[in-house]
Amino acid sequence: MQEGIATPPPPASRFWLVAAIAAALVALGLGAAHYMEVEGHIVTGMNNHVVWGLPHVFAIFLIVAASGVLNVASIGSVFGKAVYKARAPLSGLLCLAMLAGGLMVLMLDLGRPDRLIVAATHYNFTSMFAWNVFLYSGMAAIVAVYLWTLMERRMNPYSKKAGLAAFIWRLVLTTGTGSIFGFLVARQAYGSALLAPMFIVMSFAWGLAVFLVAQAAVYAWNRMTLPADVRRRMARLLGVFVAATLYLVAAHHVTNLYFARQVDFEHFILVSGGIYTLLFWVGYVLLGSIVPLLLVYGGDPPSPRAALAASVLVIAGAFCALYVFIIGGQAFPLELFPGAVTSSTFYDGRIAPYAPSLPELLLGVGGLAAAFLITTIGVHVLDFLPRDPAPSPGPAGGG
DSSP: OEESOOOSOOOHHHHHHHHHHHHHHHHHHHHHHHHHHHHOGGGSSOOSSOOSOHHHHHHHHHHHHHHHHTHHHHHHHTTOOHHHHTTHHHHHHHHHHHHHHHHHHHHHTTSOGGGHHHHHHSOOTTSHHHHHHHHHHHHHHHHHHHHHHHHSGGGGGGHHHHHHHHHHHHHHHHHHHHHHHHTOTTSTTOOOTTHHHHHHHHHHHHHHHHHHHHHHHHHHHTTEEOOHHHHHHHHHHHHHHHHHHHHHHHHHHHHHHHSGGGHHHHHIIIIIOTHHHHIIIIIIIIIIIIHHHHHHHSSSSOOHHHHHHHHHHHHHHHHHHHIIIIIIHHHSOOOSSTTSOOOOTTOTTSOOOOOOOHHHHHHHHHHHHHHHHHHHHHHHHSOOOOOOOOOOOOOTTOO
């Protein structure tokens, strides 16, 4: 295997096999969405309290990570780092692919995806959902133009301006995604000004982790090895983002504990929440944050396997964190009358039950497969492979 230099491409039959598997998973996801639409959401684990289920966990991850994965391109184009600029085209492709996969899950999980026409033609500008129609479509358009300036030689002089526009827009988009929850006061888990910056930092960590996994796959596919200095730099940056995310998550929970009305909710998430507590401490904190930090900073540079394992664990921890945040936040009962005990046949005053169903899982996996399929086709058809300069040879006869 050569370092940073491509060898002859693998047989086309391997590409078609991978694309066929991804397309089959997308078809399963579409079939699951159709099944839920025909039979109704009664076939899912969702109910009157938990209205955003497992598909939303997949959708929010894909959308947040789509914003964060573009950070690689931003570091190159906006801040002039050559190592990252070589990876900007792949970064932009992943952004578009994950945004498409996330929106696919989001739209199909609504139960009536045809109602998107109403959302696109009638706007309530006091709702963050209405603003997101512009944020998502604007993101796709700006990143498409940005890729054009990167891939078309005569448009290269405009790449820095396009990259700056994409950098600003993705910060606004992630702020909007976090604000969906931050402005939602009907759930005690949400309604915090910390959620917008927390989602931005989460996007940095999760997007970079996705990029490192995709980059490792692309390099392995083309029988290349990532230069050690590049691997060290990107792995250490991942560690910084993971630590920053963990800090803001801790700050969010400490802030909640300051308010008396939030103490019961925090006790539920951190101590007595069963699966939610387990996923938070073991899935997110231990396996999704602490272990990746040990892997990233345990070697100099971290080995390829350690860097890849850290990235995979960060992604797994992201799903755990979102499951606890989105579903656990809905399962906890809303305090309707402070200081009083409420009880009814509608689970008022009780933890709402939720168990993900197979159709929900298939729809979420279908969104991931759609992003993977778009990325695979893009890398196969166009030149999105990172091009690292070959190391210059040392002086002749040097010791």
